[in-house]
Amino acid sequence: MKVVVCTKQTPSTTAVFTVDANGHVSWDDPGGKPNIVNPWDEYAIEEAIRLKENHGATDAIALTVGSEESKDALKTCLAMGCTEAILVSDSAFDGSDTVGTARVLAAAINKIGDVQIAVFGNRAIDGDTGLTPVQVARKLGWTPLTYVSAIKEISNGQITVERLLDDGKETVTAPLPVVISVVKEINEPRYPSFMGIRKANRATIPVWTAADLEVDGATGAEAAKVNWGHVYAPPPREGSVEIIEGETIEEKVRKLVDKLFEEKVI
Amino acid sequence: MIDFSLTEEQLAAAEMVREFAAKEVYPTIKEYDRKQEMNPDVLPRMAELGILGINIPVRYGGQGFDYITLGLVCEELERVDTTLRVVMSVHMGLNSMGILQWGTEEQKQRFLTPQAKGEKYAAFCLTEPGAGSDVAAMRSTARRDGDDYIINGEKMWISLATKADHFLWFAKTDPNAQPPHKGITAFMVTRDMPGVTSGDIHGKLGVRAGSTGWVHCDNVRVPAANRIGEEGEGFKIAMSCLDNGRYTVAAGATGLIRACLEDSVKYAQERHTFGKPIAQHQLVQQKLAWMQQWYDCARLLYLRVGWMKNQGIRNTREVSMAKWYATDHSFKAAHEAVQIHGAYGYSDEYDVERYLRNSRGAIIYEGTSEIHQLMQAGYVLGERKDKPLRCELPAYDPEFWQAEG
Numbered sequence: 001m002k003v004v005v006c007t008k009q010t011p012s013t014t015a016v017f018t019v020d021a022n023g024h025v026s027w028d029d030p031g032g033k034p035n036i037v038n039p040w041d042e043y044a045i046e047e048a049i050r051l052k053e054n055h056g057a058t059d060a061i062a063l064t065v066g067s068e069e070s071k072d073a074l075k076t077c078l079a080m081g082c083t084e085a086i087l088v089s090d091s092a093f094d095g096s097d098t099v100g101t102a103r104v105l106a107a108a109i110n111k112i113g114d115v116q117i118a119v120f121g122n123r124a125i126d127g128d129t130g131l132t133p134v135q136v137a138r139k140l141g142w143t144p145l146t147y148v149s150a151i152k153e154i155s156n157g158q159i160t161v162e163r164l165l166d167d168g169k170e171t172v173t174a175p176l177p178v179v180i181s182v183v184k185e186i187n188e189p190r191y192p193s194f195m196g197i198r199k200a201n202r203a204t205i206p207v208w209t210a211a212d213l214e215v216d217g218a219t220g221a222e223a224a225k226v227n228w229g230h231v232y233a234p235p236p237r238e239g240s241v242e243i244i245e246g247e248t249i250e251e252k253v254r255k256l257v258d259k260l261f262e263e264k265v266i
Numbered sequence: 267m268i269d270f271s272l273t274e275e276q277l278a279a280a281e282m283v284r285e286f287a288a289k290e291v292y293p294t295i296k297e298y299d300r301k302q303e304m305n306p307d308v309l310p311r312m313a314e315l316g317i318l319g320i321n322i323p324v325r326y327g328g329q330g331f332d333y334i335t336l337g338l339v340c341e342e343l344e345r346v347d348t349t350l351r352v353v354m355s356v357h358m359g360l361n362s363m364g365i366l367q368w369g370t371e372e373q374k375q376r377f378l379t380p381q382a383k384g385e386k387y388a389a390f391c392l393t394e395p396g397a398g399s400d401v402a403a404m405r406s407t408a409r410r411d412g413d414d415y416i417i418n419g420e421k422m423w424i425s426l427a428t429k430a431d432h433f434l435w436f437a438k439t440d441p442n443a444q445p446p447h448k449g450i451t452a453f454m455v456t457r458d459m460p461g462v463t464s465g466d467i468h469g470k471l472g473v474r475a476g477s478t479g480w481v482h483c484d485n486v487r488v489p490a491a492n493r494i495g496e497e498g499e500g501f502k503i504a505m506s507c508l509d510n511g512r513y514t515v516a517a518g519a520t521g522l523i524r525a526c527l528e529d530s531v532k533y534a535q536e537r538h539t540f541g542k543p544i545a546q547h548q549l550v551q552q553k554l555a556w557m558q559q560w561y562d563c564a565r566l567l568y569l570r571v572g573w574m575k576n577q578g579i580r581n582t583r584e585v586s587m588a589k590w591y592a593t594d595h596s597f598k599a600a601h602e603a604v605q606i607h608g609a610y611g612y613s614d615e616y617d618v619e620r621y622l623r624n625s626r627g628a629i630i631y632e633g634t635s636e637i638h639q640l641m642q643a644g645y646v647l648g649e650r651k652d653k654p655l656r657c658e659l660p661a662y663d664p665e666f667w668q669a670e671g
């Protein structure tokens with residue numbers, strides 16, 4: 001059983017989103033921090049490695065559709081413990097919307113072959129649509145299991161997971177293969193290990209191009225149905241701080257609760 | 267040829283340690299500092315992550331990275347708290363690297379391997395209540411008795427006193443030797459030996475989230491197989507251990523300067539006086555510029571030493587300079603950082619008061635600043651020369667370091 005973890009490289013969590021007069025988007029980190037593995041994906045990578053460690057998966061393969069620089073993110077996956085990493089990169093994919101990206105990911109997963117579980121993060125901190133996992137599932141014809149907070153059991157060609165939803169938890173079973181997207185409650189991601197760092201830096205990461213894949217459907221900017229007509233940075237949120245005074249903790253809490261009622265927070 | 271670039275591996279290792287310290291240590295550091303206790307998870311996690319064996323060859327249970335990486339790791343650790351770096355100074359610099367340099371193959375298997383794996387924690391027992399800078403004045407004794415030595419003595423100001431399992435202990439096998447330092451011998455004393463007791467000292471100015479204490483040996487029977495080096499070689503061994511310990515202190519103090527700088531830059535941009543951020547006042551800018559200068563100098567000095575160690579070049583003078591410069595300037599940087607924070611810097615709401623307290627100790631341990639000045643003057647005047655040692659610290663050889671056993 002092979003497990004694939006789909007991950008993308010994103011700007012750092014401290015990067016500042018700006019749009020210039022021509023509508024050109026940039027994410028520069030004021031402290032010069034480099035791009036990183038999409039933070040949500042750390043949970044997916046961890047889970048893929050655990051599927052290998054605890055559920056008998058033979059491979060935990062990290063997969064990215066992106067530019068050459070995304071290799072840095074893939075190295076982090078290898079340093080954490082993924083067995084392999086594959087970059088899919090081709091100018092034909094530039095400007096793809098999530099459907100285009102999903103078509104490429106699905107084709108790559110098919111090419112890898114014998115994949116039973118494709119793990120995703122819940123969303124990406126930049127694009128932030130959360131659409132990619134379900135669209136990949138649709139392309140592959142596999143069951144999508146979103147908001148997964150625990151993998152309970154894998155046996156007899158089935159997987160049982162717990163999903164964390166707004167109104168509670170739900171346990172569901174589906175036949176393999178599946179696409180799952182995970183929430184951060186699922187695990188505590190490990191750091192890259194020193195040995196892993198060394199291994200990752202020596203690994204050669206294969207790059208697949210459009211010619212290597214049988215992508216079903218159109219990709220690239222031309223084919224994108226999503227139109228980024230008007231992009232702007234939201235105005236910074238104004239906040240104010242109020243310190244609640246009182247003689248005792250009880251009094252302060254009472255005042256706080258009153259305030260929260262007043263503001264209709266509770 | 268000079269090459270100032272660091273490898274991706276070195277940078278990734280430092281990044282991993284930065285993340286560990288920020289996520290697992292920083293959130294509770296004030297609490298433990300106030301309680302004067304060590305966070306019980308720190309040592310086991312440093313062990314588990316391999317930090318305690320970072321630059322030891324894989325065949326001895328380490329991670330096989332080079333000496334420069336050790337420096338970068340120490341910088342990252344002390345960026346968050348000095349006590350983390352102190353662990354590396356004694357466990358790695360003063361003890362494990364001493365065994366790597368002076369130990370027999372059998373001793374490396376028996377002591378270094380469990381230390382590098384983090385199964386055993388290691389300390390360095392040189393200082394005594396009556397002997398600090400004047401090492402040769404030590405009173406601890408080791409008397410030969412058949413295949414054993416009987417050790418008696420009291421060591422003071424020992425980092426990890428109550429946490430360590432292995433103590434590199436210096437004692438006089440010949441109390442009448444002339445000159446007196448020729449009578450000193452090194453031993454590996456282990457906590458499980460009957461007669462070993464220890465305790466922590468409370469009420470320290472800084473490194474309060476760490477363990478510093480006393481270790482006592484009362485007629486402790488130590489097998490001769492635990493003697494490190496020859497009889498009478500202890501002083502040389504202690505001094506070469508200090509060449510390694512001082513490297514970690516220099517790199518760590520550099521991290522402390524960075525901490526002062528980063529926190530000060532942030533605060534100076536937030537705090538307003540006279541209608542503008544204080545970062546716009548030139549006298550505040552001057553302090554920030556100084557800190558950047560001190561950081562750059564300290565970092566260059568320790569990286570040069572790391573490079574020399576990688577090459578297998580003796581670095582007693584250079585490491586003394588790096589340690590002296592970085593620790594003196596980390597104290598200055600902390601002092602200026604408190605000043606930039608005004609009254610807030612004077613309270614433990616911010617971290618800079620802890621930086622100030624923590625920076626102070628390093629001007630005393632591993633050679634006081636006065637001792638380093640005497641050393642530098644000695645070199646300048648040609649009165650001090652480093653003679654080759656029977657065992658030198660091995661140069662970093664990636665093939666040897668990274669090969670499995």
Ligand SMILES: Cc1cc2nc3c(=O)[nH]c(=O)nc-3n(C[C@H](O)[C@H](O)[C@H](O)COP(=O)(O)OP(=O)(O)OC[C@H]3O[C@@H](n4cnc5c(N)ncnc54)[C@H](O)[C@@H]3O)c2cc1C
Binds near residue numbers: 099127129
């Ligand atoms: C700067 C910028 C410019 C863009 N320009 C355009 C544009 O011109 N036209 C347009 O239509 N769209 C554009 N996009 C959106 C782009 O299509 C999406 O970022 C991408 O398809 C993934 O969607 P998402 O970021 O919402 O990921 P989500 O769906 O929120 O991510 C969910 C999961 O899918 C994984 N995933 C997402 N993408 C990949 C990938 N490439 N490889 C592997 N795993 C992946 C994530 O890592 C995560 O685990 C742009 C995005 C950015 C940040």
Ligand SMILES: Cc1cc2nc3c(=O)[nH]c(=O)nc-3n(C[C@H](O)[C@H](O)[C@H](O)COP(=O)(O)OP(=O)(O)OC[C@H]3O[C@@H](n4cnc5c(N)ncnc54)[C@H](O)[C@@H]3O)c2cc1C
Binds near residue numbers: 423640
């Ligand atoms: C937090 C902490 C952790 C420590 N950890 C360890 C440890 O793990 N292992 C260990 O063995 N020791 C440890 N030490 C002890 C440390 O190494 C000694 O404190 C140090 O060597 C100085 O010795 P001393 O305190 O006896 O001072 P002294 O040697 O008594 O010196 C007192 C003062 O006199 C000055 N002085 C002394 N001689 C001269 C001279 N010739 N010329 C000019 N000035 C001189 C000194 O610079 C100093 O200012 C630690 C100390 C501290 C504070």
